[in-house]
Amino acid sequence: MTDTRTQAGEAVEALHGLLTAIVSRAQYPAGHPSIDRADESATATFARVLARISEIVVALVEGELVVNDRPMPELRTRMPGFLDALARHGIECLVFLQGIEKPEMTTLAESLAEAGNAADPRAARDRIASTLGHVLVRFVALRDVDRSDYDREERSHREIEPLVVKILEHVGLRIRGRAPIDLAFVRGVASSIVESVDGRRFALRTRRFDEGALDLAGHCTNVAVMSAAIAREGRLSSAITVEVTCAALLHDVGELLLPAALQGVPEPLLDERGLRYARHHPLLGARALLEGGCPALWVATALDHHRGVDGRGYPALEGSIPHEGTRIVSIANYIERVRIPLGDTTDSDAPEAAVRAATMLAGRYFDKAWLDVAVRAIGIFSPGMVVELTDGHPAMVTRVNSRDPLRPEIRILFGDDAGMRVDLSEWNVRERKYERSIVRLLLPKAGARLESRFPPSDDD
């Protein structure tokens, strides 16, 4: 094993190659062969060095470079251009991992060679962070105290769920009366959800299973919001996203047609007979939607949301696989359901477990491409969840970080910093760790928020 000193020396050699690639862009016009040669040489050098050491960590600590934990003040004069590039783009630390390829090196060098952008100083940094798989970027995130967003998020969430209650009431009545469903009403609510997702003002309600109370509205709202977020992250148009969201809002409408004792009961809590009955809900719901004049995608989603991309699942059908829009809702539905703790627990690793379980089903049950999009869109800890941080503070997740699903933006709820919005990507360059992280999800008490449930429980 090479010692720290040798490692740092070799890392500096690689950095020198990168600096040459950066400087060549200032010296030669775009497309000049020297630039290409410099990129190639830098890639080769990194590959050679990273074959011996697993990673190169370059940190800018108080104006001096620290390479693989070794302070190297001499680089201040030897590689001033590199320091300047990092400082210009607000980068505090770069981590180079094995496997860097030439296109990545080109993007990195191009981004670092850019002049500082006063209008958007984070542009180059964010580009590196979001496009390069083998170069990790750490930086100090901005913090601010702004309660307006918080209020908006809360309001949007509280406004949507009662509307979903109304939709389900309406659909329930129309199914019983065999009358057409008011599609415009459903689309109107879906459009509101898509707007809130576009404005990144969405929040999910953290639910828990309470025996005897069907929280169909809560489930459908969460699934619809998640589906809208996934669709938008997947670059689907607004119109398509609205349709997917409508499909998500009504995907479980078949639950209303099950015997009351089976409605909303999670599968693990059902006996064999109950499970057999409950598994008719996709068919019942889809049939009701078709007879109610709903579009094909809504009907298909109600029918297929428990079927995988391999055609399995229920109801058992041969020769067809779920539609792309349905696949989005399936992912959202699965994660939403699995996140719900079933027992009387106060601790939960459900968010990670849900996504991990979904990941294990990728390619069989879920579309891998859409699952990746889903993780970027809703994260592991989604907006609206209340979490406990490593410093012991409770906080609410306010915004997803599409680069890192475990590090969303949060708002501290109590204490001196109450109301402060913090990006959990905030990096402590000296400690080489994040400032704060999420330890766990904090669950609501059983029976919370009964007022928004549909249909209301008998106790109400």
Next chain:
Amino acid sequence: MPSIAPPSDEQWVLDLWQWIGRAAQYSVGHPVSMVTGTKAFEGLSAALRATGSVTLGVFKDALTIGTVHATNPGLRARMAPYFHERGVVLVRFLSGVTLEELTAFMAIAVMPVNDVFAGGGMRALTVQRGVVRVQVEELAHDVLDEERAEDRRIRRLRDLFLALLRGVEDRRPAPQADLVELLDEPKLLARMFEQAEPQRALAQVLAGFADLVAETEAKSGVALKPKVVRVLEELGPEARDRVVLGFAALDAAARRPLSDVLATLGPHALALLCLPSVRFHAAHLDRFYFALRAVVPDAGTRIEVLRKLARLLYDLPLDEPATHEVIAGLAEPPRDGDMYRFERAVLSQIAARIRDERAAFRAHPAGRPPTAEGFEGVRLDALDHRVATDLGFLGARLVDFADVAARAPGLAVALVKIGRISGALGVARALTAVDDARWIAATQGALAAIVRGNAAPLMLADLERHDERLEELTPFLRLAAPTRADQLFAVLEKTTSRKLRRALLEILAGVGPAVVPHVKPRLASTDWFVVRNMVILGARVGMRAHELAQVARHPHPKVRLEVARAMRTMATEPRASDFLSAMLLDASEEVRATAIAGLAEVVMSAAAAHSIEASILDENQSDDLRRRALEALGKSPSDEAAAALYRLLEPRGLIERAFSAELRERAAEGLRRSRAASAPTLFQKGLQSATWRVRKACEKAMEEGRD
């Protein structure tokens, strides 16, 4: 080819810019940089000899050399913004500038922007470094006096710290004011401790310092321990590791002052203090656990500290391989007999959870975005059909299917009304596929209602779009055909799809003679393909040869061909052979060939046999056609055909073409094999013929038959 070299008065400026580039890579004085630097200096010197002084005017996106704008794009787009970013508006080079001065100026020019401004700006830096023949004019900005004062203060505090350390060694009490001033700069003090020598003895140095603080605190009554805590918090990770591991090595007396300070720390602060040791020694934590017992002697508190420490593991960057190693080391479960098993169990539990639950979700770049193809109209239409069909299939498994089937006709009408014909067809398709005996009556009733209902014409009119699922729709179309033949004929007339045409012909043929009234008028259609389809269908639904013969002379060969094929199927039709024999003179080879093949299969009239005979003897016909016509006569079971063959044995003159001999032999062979009742007699007659050529041909045929 035009020169791309810059003007000579720009070249040295370009060299200067290249020098900055090299210097950014290798430092200013590096030999690689100096090659370019020397070149730039020589160019500058030459320019100065000519003009006495040279000024570079700096704009955001332009550079002037003297009064002339630089034309080189590198100078305008790169060098100018570079100096502009550093606040420079003008650089003046005076006569007599030396390479050393220029090098010193370049050393300033390559400094990062922040350093330039922190140093007071380019102008101040050039003056400070004694560069007199390179002058810089810049945007006005103030070098703060406070900054200079701060610099002086820091230097004084460093001296003070060193004096205090010497005092610790000599056991001399520290002046309270000096100590407080130092303790009020925890960050600075932490840096000084980190750099104090020997580095291994940091815990000892800190313990001595803590003792000094304790003494001063005791004397003055002013609480100073919290300030030491702040210093501890400011120590870097390596230093904290040295403190924690070194602390255990101190003897009890030396440890006590620092121990008193550590006792004031809460579990979270202690966890932060210990985190670097856990990271650096994850694979071999025994030494750390040993040290931790010294740092936190109380077992209960120690477990609490470890719990907090475990939580801090969530802060580690999971996307770095080094973290994976740390987590893997920590996740090792305690072994039997492990003296630190309680400590290890706390960390391993959380580390394992992080490894299992979180490591998979490390930050990763955006992958391939999925496509939106499935949302196109055609795909959604197909989805509509599929879902409606699936719902029907699946519905038959439930007890209420009779009700569902009863509602199906209404549903089909509703779907058609909103333009979802695919869905309506799906409903119908599903009903035809239900084979559960319980629901047969219900599905048949529903299908009949759909066929009779308003939806059916539109559903059938839309068939062209459902080419790929025709097979599945066929049962429904068969049901609809008797009632909705007019709609199906209308589709058949218009479709360009071969698949649909074939399917409809099949379905309509299944209806039988009832469709003849639809066929007849269409035989007069101006579209050849309609006529062709009607010929095909007509033959299958029992139309007579003479009814189809009206289009036997249709201008389109494909129509005539279908007529020939149709006639061929009419084996018992007396007049079929007449029409087929007439077609032997058709302009199309394919029609003629089909007619010959047909003649071999139908009952042949005398007129037809004579007509074929004439064709065989017609030397204007191709040899191949003549052979096949002979073959047709041979295959025909008709006596008229056998008689024609016998006639063909007769010689036609003294001198014959070689082909005539071949024809005779084939006629003899055909006669020998013929199924016609009169054929054996005629063949015997040929064997006994007085004409040698006839006799020989028959004998040859008989011999070949024996073989």
